[in-house]
Amino acid sequence: MTRLRRYARDHAVPLALLSPAVLVILLVVLLPLLFSFYTSFSNYRLIRPDSLWDWVGFRNYLRVLGDGDFWSAFGRTVLFLTVALNLEMLLGLGLALMVNRITWGQRTMRTIMMFPMMFSPILVGFQFKYLFNDTIGLVNNALQSLGLASEPIPFLVDRWLAFAAIAFAEIWMSTSIFAILILAGLFAMPKDPIEAARVDGCSNWQVFRHITLPFLMPFIYIAMTIRSLDVARAYDIVDVMTGGGPAGRTELLWTLIARTAYDDARMGRANAMAYFSILLSIFFTWFFFRKLMAARRHLGAF
Amino acid sequence: MAEVTLRKIVKNYGALEVVHGIDLDIAHNEFVVLVGPSGCGKSTTLRMIAGLEEVSGGEIAIGGRVVNTLPPRARNISMVFQNYALYPHMTVRENLGFSLKIAGRPPAEIEKATDEAAAILGLADYMDRTPGELSGGQRQRVAMGRAIVRHPDVFLFDEPLSNLDAKLRTQMRVEIKKLHQKVKTTIVYVTHDQVEAMTLADRIVIMKDGHIVQTGTPLEVFERPANTFVATFIGSPPMNLVDGVVAGGEVRFAGDASLPVPPAFRGRVQEGQRVTYGFRADNLMPAGHAMTGIGETADIDLTIALAEPLGAETILLSELAGVEIQGKMYNPRAVAAGERLSCLLALDHAHLFDAETGASLRT
Incomplete structure (x- = not known):
């Protein structure tokens, strides 16, 4: 105790200067976190505030574990993550490689490439909802006028088509994040090893496979980390395009959680789900970060 | 192959x-x-x-x-x-x-x-x-x-x-x-x-x-x-190059300095031709501190502007017709700035170049 007091006396000024930051973090981050963690062990319903004190132990968590809807939303989210991240990575890589080859007007191309990122996800959602609409949608009208489809395709109603439509919107919006980060990698890449590889007998494909790609992996993993957090919390596009429906067929974790929390007003249950979902995000972050570290260690000098 | x-x-x-x-x-x-x-x-x-x-x-x-x-x-x-x-x-x-x-x-x-x-x-x-x-x-x-x-x-x-x-x-x-x-x-x-x-x-x-x-x-x-x-x-220090005019078997420089036409170039230059005279520091040596067996030599008196001792030899900086030139003193002794030394130039290792094109006049 005396030691603590002496420490406080010796470091009075730094401690005083740090205290506002500490206080703000406590109030803004830690307190809500603790509160939400507590509510996940209660039967808290928004419409009955006194239920906040209704301690139910692990009941919420056990219910969630046995909830088929939750697990299908969980599985769908993982699938959505896998599909969106991989396609975005491949498309972004292709885009970056092509833009890197442009010698004239590259800056303009780079700016144009970023356009999709400049729109609010909600607006992107509305736009694609309109495009894929089965009666007035552009895609359906075009397909029918061109004689490629005889009747409207229910893009936003069929389970898999709706999933694909949402993934399409998400990929359209965010491929440029991969493209930009990979392009940055390509700009930073030293030219010499590529030339050395060509002299060493590599074809263009082998140069890409053995030299370029390993160098780009850290950049790809950074993009993966950012995007996995982004996609794992996907809500807006889904909510706008399908609202998680029809009949919960496109429900992702956060649309389910939001519905549970605000439509059903079961805050305690929703918080328990949220903690499971956060585990998923943490897992993806950890996974890609580890990959990133390994790739960077591999590159040694860089 | x-x-x-x-x-x-x-x-x-x-x-x-x-x-x-x-x-x-x-x-x-x-x-x-x-x-x-x-x-x-x-x-x-x-x-x-x-x-x-x-x-x-x-x-x-x-x-x-x-x-x-x-x-x-x-x-x-x-x-x-x-x-x-x-x-x-x-x-x-x-x-x-x-x-x-x-x-x-x-x-x-x-x-x-x-x-x-x-x-x-x-x-x-x-x-x-x-x-x-x-x-x-x-x-x-x-x-x-x-x-x-x-x-x-x-x-x-x-x-x-x-x-x-x-x-x-x-x-x-x-x-x-x-x-x-x-x-x-x-x-x-x-x-x-x-x-x-x-x-x-x-x-x-x-x-x-x-x-x-x-x-x-x-x-x-x-x-x-x-x-x-x-x-x-090629070579370090770079070859000394001094512009002059051929006059009666000699190359006259600005001022009243002159050096003989090197043996290899005799008969290859004409009276009044403008040439660049080239020789390496290694071949310009104070008398008494020269290498032996260097063939035909020319005498030239130089005022030393600066001496750079390297141990085995000393690089001497001087001036000929307003151009900075370098020489080399073998088995060196201490040399003071401003000292006037009588030097030998090994003519077998001297060169003449065309003053306009810079091409060697050897062929």
Whole structure:
């Protein structure tokens, strides 16, 4: 105790200067976190505030574990993550490689490439909802006028088509994040090893496979980390395009959680789900970060 | 057999021509050094031989086969780059064996070849490290090892030592020369360092502004420079050059100084011709501190402006006809600035160049 007091006396000024930051973090981050963690062990319903004190132990968590809807939303989210991240990575890589080859007007191309990122996800959602609409949608009208489809395709109603439509919107919006980060990698890449590889007998494909790609992996993993957090919390596009429906067929974790929390007003249950979902995000972050570290260690000098 | 032939090689970037029709024949197993100041087109020429740069005009043949349109991998060459260009994500062993792996050779053969190269270059202890964990000299050695594992027809070196410190550079220079003796192969070596060129080359090719200025053995280009550019570029300190006019078997300089026409040039100059008189510091020596057996000499009195003692000899700075010149004092004694010394010039090693074009008047 005396030691603590002496420490406080010796470091009075730094401690005083740090205290506002500490206080703000406590109030803004830690307190809500603790509160939400507590509510996940209660039967808290928004419409009955006194239920906040209704301690139910692990009941919420056990219910969630046995909830088929939750697990299908969980599985769908993982699938959505896998599909969106991989396609975005491949498309972004292709885009970056092509833009890197442009010698004239590259800056303009780079700016144009970023356009999709400049729109609010909600607006992107509305736009694609309109495009894929089965009666007035552009895609359906075009397909029918061109004689490629005889009747409207229910893009936003069929389970898999709706999933694909949402993934399409998400990929359209965010491929440029991969493209930009990979392009940055390509700009930073030293030219010499590529030339050395060509002299060493590599074809263009082998140069890409053995030299370029390993160098780009850290950049790809950074993009993966950012995007996995982004996609794992996907809500807006889904909510706008399908609202998680029809009949919960496109429900992702956060649309389910939001519905549970605000439509059903079961805050305690929703918080328990949220903690499971956060585990998923943490897992993806950890996974890609580890990959990133390994790739960077591999590159040694860089 | 892997002789390299360049026929009227031209390189241009759009309207800008940087190499203007170079002709060069490199014999099998010859060590040729392309040397010149930066921007003279020597690296571009090397990269055209490697296939990393497109040939704009003319013909390049390796071992009798025209390779103009072949990609680098089809030319059976190896190249050592200025920045080593090692593959950062591979260990030394993988770096060395990469080309063989790409060629689809069996693992046993790759291992044998890499171990052999590692033994030649003393890399055995570093085989499992990545380039990031190596020093500059070690990286350079890996780059060379990577080049020799393939037993290529031609080695190409692009200023391989310029990133090393002075001591290591000298050491690696010796190793490259030893390597050439061990692994007999045609070598084309690019450098801007005339000492490297002199010490390594069987034959030096001096380039300037996209042209070949002179080709010859190190001693030839040192003793018979084709023009004032070569005279000042090869040798250190650079050759003293003083402008004058031929008058009765002498060259008169501004003021009233004069020197005899060197024996090799007698009968090759006309009365009243404007010439540039050239001689190296090594051949201008104070009387009593000269080398012996230097043939015909001329006497000249010089006021010493500055003396730079190097131990075995002292470099003397003086002035002749308003031009700063350098001389060398062998078995030196202390020399004070302002001291007037009577000096000898070894005329057999003096040169005359055309004052306008700078070309040697020897032929």
